[in-house]
Amino acid sequence: MRKFALKLTKTxxxxxxxxxxxxxxxxxxxxxxxxxxxxxxxxxxxGKLDTxxxxxxTSRAETHYNTEIIxxxxxxxxxxxxxxxxxxxxxxxxxxxxxxRNKKPKILIIDIDASSLENSKTLFGKFQYLPFxxxxxxxxxxxxxxxxxxYEKYIPLxxxxxxxxxxxxxxxxxxxxxxxxxxxxxxxxxxxDWIDKDYLNFKKIxxxxxxxxxxxxxxYNQGLSVLKEIIEDCKKNNxxxxxxxxxxxxxxxxxxxxxxxxxxxxxxxxxxxxxxxYLNFSNDSLCYNRKFFxxxxxxxxxxxxxxxxxxxxxxNEKK
Amino acid sequence: xLPQFYTKRYFDYSKAIDGIRLILWGLFKxxxxxxxxxxxxxxxxxxxxxxxxxxxxxxxxxFSFQIYCDFSGYxxxxxxxxxxxxxxxxxxxxxxxxxxxxxxxxxxxHISLSTWFRDYLYIPLGGSKSSKILTVRNIFIIFIVSGFWxxxxxxxxxxxxxxxxxxxPIFLMKKNRKHLNTTTxxxxxxxxxxxxSMFFTFIITAFAWIFFxxxxxxxxxxxxxxxxxxxxxxxxxxxxxxxxxxxxxxxxLTFFIIIDWYYRNEEIVFTNxxxxxxxxxxxxxxxxxxxxxxIFSIKNQASNFIYFQF
Numbered sequence: 111m112r113k114f115a116l117k118l119t120k121t122x123x124x125x126x127x128x129x130x131x132x133x134x135x136x137x138x139x140x141x142x143x144x145x146x147x148x149x150x151x152x153x154x155x156x157g158k159l160d161t162x163x164x165x166x167x168t169s170r171a172e173t174h175y176n177t178e179i180i181x182x183x184x185x186x187x188x189x190x191x192x193x194x195x196x197x198x199x200x201x202x203x204x205x206x207x208x209x210x211r212n213k214k215p216k217i218l219i220i221d222i223d224a225s226s227l228e229n230s231k232t233l234f235g236k237f238q239y240l241p242f243x244x245x246x247x248x249x250x251x252x253x254x255x256x257x258x259x260x261y262e263k264y265i266p267l268x269x270x271x272x273x274x275x276x277x278x279x280x281x282x283x284x285x286x287x288x289x290x291x292x293x294x295x296x297x298x299x300x301x302x303d304w305i306d307k308d309y310l311n312f313k314k315i316x317x318x319x320x321x322x323x324x325x326x327x328x329x330y331n332q333g334l335s336v337l338k339e340i341i342e343d344c345k346k347n348n349x350x351x352x353x354x355x356x357x358x359x360x361x362x363x364x365x366x367x368x369x370x371x372x373x374x375x376x377x378x379x380x381x382x383x384x385x386x387x388y389l390n391f392s393n394d395s396l397c398y399n400r401k402f403f404x405x406x407x408x409x410x411x412x413x414x415x416x417x418x419x420x421x422x423x424x425x426n427e428k429k
Numbered sequence: 430x431l432p433q434f435y436t437k438r439y440f441d442y443s444k445a446i447d448g449i450r451l452i453l454w455g456l457f458k459x460x461x462x463x464x465x466x467x468x469x470x471x472x473x474x475x476x477x478x479x480x481x482x483x484x485x486x487x488x489x490x491x492f493s494f495q496i497y498c499d500f501s502g503y504x505x506x507x508x509x510x511x512x513x514x515x516x517x518x519x520x521x522x523x524x525x526x527x528x529x530x531x532x533x534x535x536x537x538x539h540i541s542l543s544t545w546f547r548d549y550l551y552i553p554l555g556g557s558k559s560s561k562i563l564t565v566r567n568i569f570i571i572f573i574v575s576g577f578w579x580x581x582x583x584x585x586x587x588x589x590x591x592x593x594x595x596x597x598p599i600f601l602m603k604k605n606r607k608h609l610n611t612t613t614x615x616x617x618x619x620x621x622x623x624x625x626s627m628f629f630t631f632i633i634t635a636f637a638w639i640f641f642x643x644x645x646x647x648x649x650x651x652x653x654x655x656x657x658x659x660x661x662x663x664x665x666x667x668x669x670x671x672x673x674x675x676x677x678x679x680x681x682l683t684f685f686i687i688i689d690w691y692y693r694n695e696e697i698v699f700t701n702x703x704x705x706x707x708x709x710x711x712x713x714x715x716x717x718x719x720x721x722x723x724i725f726s727i728k729n730q731a732s733n734f735i736y737f738q739f
Contacts, residue, residue: 111440118449124713125720132721271725275674 129266136270140280141241150191150296154204155242159212162186163425165296166205166340167221169194173408174221174356176418177295183422184429186216190296195234197226199332200251202339203239207247209343217350217425220340223358223392224366224373225407227333231255237276240269301411302404312362312406319365328369334376341384352425353377353388357396357417362406389424391417430518438515447697451509454688454698457719458502459734461726462685465678466495472667474642477652482662485655492642493635494682496735497526500539503734505698519544524693526634527612529626531595532605534634542578546571557600568600569593579641584649588640595633611694681722688715 143152153159163186165175171192180188193204233239233256242248243262252259262269270277292299344351355374363370374390381388394417396402402413409417473480473488480488504521511518521541528534535543547556554567569590576589599605612627613619619627636653643649692698699715701708 111442114440114442114445117446121716125717128717129721129724265724267721267724268727271727272673274677274725 126266133266136267136277137241139284140277142284149293150189151238151242154191154208154211155245157211159189159208160187161189161213161215161295163188163217163219164208164215165190165192165219165221166201167192167219168196168201168226169298170223170226170356170358170407171219171221172296172298173300173410174414174417175219175297175421176299176411176414177297179415179418180422180425181295183419184425186425188295189215190298192221192296192298194298197228197230197333198222198336199228199230200233202336203247203251205336205340205343206250207242207245210247214347215349217352218340218344219352219354219421220337221354221356222337222373222377223355224330224370227330227337227373229329229332231332237273240273243269297414299411300404300408300414303410304400304403304405308405309400316361316365327372330373330376337380341380341386345384351384351386353381353386354421355388355390355392357391357394357402357409357413358407359400359403359405360397363392363397365406387428389421391420394420430516433516441515444512444515444517447700448509448512450697450699451505451512453509453716453719455502455505455507455509456723458498458505458685460728461681461722462678463495463499463502463735464728465681465726466491466498468673469667469675469678470495470642474652476668477648477655480655480667481660481664482656482658483665484667485652487665489635489639489642489656493526493631493638494685496638496641497522498685499735520696524612524689526631527627527690527693528630529608529612529623530599530604530630531592531633532599533608534630535592535596536609542575546575550574561601564600565597568596572596583646584640584643587646587649588637591637591640595637614694617691677725681726684718684722 141152141155143149143156150159163180163184165171165177165188169192172190172194173192175188175190175192177188177190180186191204191208193201196204233252239248240262243252243259249259249263252262256262258269292301341351343349355377370392374392377388380386391397396409396413396417402409402416404410470488470492473484474492477485477488501522508518508520519541521539523537523540525534525537528537551567551571554570555563556567557564559567572589572593573586574589575592576585576587579585579588596605599607613623639652640646640649643652688698692700699712701712
């Protein structure tokens with residue numbers, strides 16, 4: 111029995127050490143600057159982000175603000191911190207890790223709309239966070255919201271379960287960046303058109319929404335509390351803020367219109383009380399032309415170029 | 430098994446080590462192969478109308494691995510755990526997918542149930558000692574009852590009957606006792622003839638599993654009809670392949686087949702008789718790969734063993 115227990119312990123320890131080694135090797139390579147999409151996370155966590163204008167928001171921010179154009183017009187270094195599929199309640203990780211570790215920006219553009227403030231605790235694209243799970247910002251969020259957090263923290267390699275191909279692709283991307291999406295200082299370029307098939311699907315969704323007789327006002331308290339935190343941080347550090355409701359395709363405006371109206375009024379209130387400029391592009395001329403979009407809520411390269419020129423000029427005017 | 434409870438048992442080191450090996454391999458089969466296959470299989474069998482013939486073939490093959498790894502994994506974990514307490518349980522699966530004909534398959538698949546049916550049904554009915562007609566009747570009875578044992582559904586009855594039809598020609602040609610030894614003994618690479626017969630046995634078994642897996646007989650026939658649909662036959666894609674990459678599963682399946690084949694002559698997987706430095710290192714690499722695969726394949730939602738329902 112003793113011999114068996116010893117053998118079992120010895121084997122377990124050897125395997126645990128090897129797994130731990132592999133775990134840290136993976137963490138090291140996946141958090142490198144030149145691996146796909148981790149470029150921004152790497153800069154954030156290493157404190158390498160030095161920008162005058164920072165833009166924060168969801169995928170709409172990520173795809174709408176062309177950093178190159180804004181930089182050219184304003185002469186200010188611009189970085190887009192927008193994160194796909196991530197409402198403000200989860201963007202907390204991105205904001206705090208950026209704010210705590212990097213040089214503070216002069217201007218913060220807060221891209222905002224009703225869906226970005228909805229309550230959610232789901233980590234979309236969790237894989238991108240995995241090399242950084244030991245950071246205090248991630249832990250603060252995950253301890254409360256992710257039932258697997260402690261297993262992922264202490265069982266070597268467990269956090270990478272189900273991500274075999276993502277790990278493989280990221281490692282490959284260290285050598286060849288051809289598999290990475292095209293991005294410039296966090297701005298993700300989508301040089302594509304809205305295909306008819308997807309447009310028809312969108313129309314179907316709209317019709318279903320119109321057929322609804324009752325509208326539910328979703329919960330926004332988590333998103334609004336993160337927004338308050340951002341405002342407080344900026345006020346303490348004299349960072350000029352802009353709320354921007356960037357364009358969405360006009361036919362989508364009727365979708366969950368009640369919620370949009372409510373959030374618009376909330377933002378107007380905050381902007382009045384906190385003296386924050388609120389730039390509402392939700393009814394801009396861009397909204398009325400399909401060729402500027404690749405889906406109902408995201409502009410393509412064509413649309414984002416014009417929009418970024420407008421934003422750059424407005425910032426110049428208000429300097 | 431029962432007499433073992435009445436005799437005094439002592440802790441047996443080598444038995445306990447065998448138990449741990451079986452538990453590890455059982456976990457690999459269940460967590461890595463069966464549970465991952467089930468994600469694709471469930472989707473393909475539920476939405477077979479939308480998928481190409483090639484995808485439906487992949488669905489049937491994956492289900493063959495799912496049911497084998499689910500049930501034999503469950504058996505390995507049970508046998509391994511019993512070994513830790515010094516109790517020997519009978520082997521339930523002996524690499525059945527390397528069988529060279531259906532009779533050999535049934536000697537290697539769910540051995541505990543097959544022997545029970547043989548001892549308590551087939552032999553009392555007269556077995557093969559009576560006339561040819563009666564023996565044929567007995568064969569049909571045993572296979573149909575075996576199907577019925579899985580549940581009161583025509584799909585199981587057809588699955589059993591189909592296996593009886595597979596078995597019958599082999600029995601009539603007196604080839605049912607032909608392959609009593611292990612496949613390709615003392616060689617690693619099988620001959621073309623052996624490979625051919627193993628492949629054929631696997632294909633007909635996988636075909637029968639379609640009935641076993643389908644919810645209704647009509648559903649099973651429609652699934653089979655879908656296989657012969659030539660439209661986009663080679664477009665092997667499911668809704669799940671968008672969410673989940675199938676390539677890691679292919680790597681795990683390849684690893685599983687190699688290990689299952691390599692240790693086909695052994696009662697206990699990972700047993701090596703010639704312990705040299707290189708074989709020990711090789712064995713530890715295999716252990717490591719097995720453990721990493723298990724860690725990588727743990728799903729957030731636990732899934733039951735298929736045979737819990739029977």
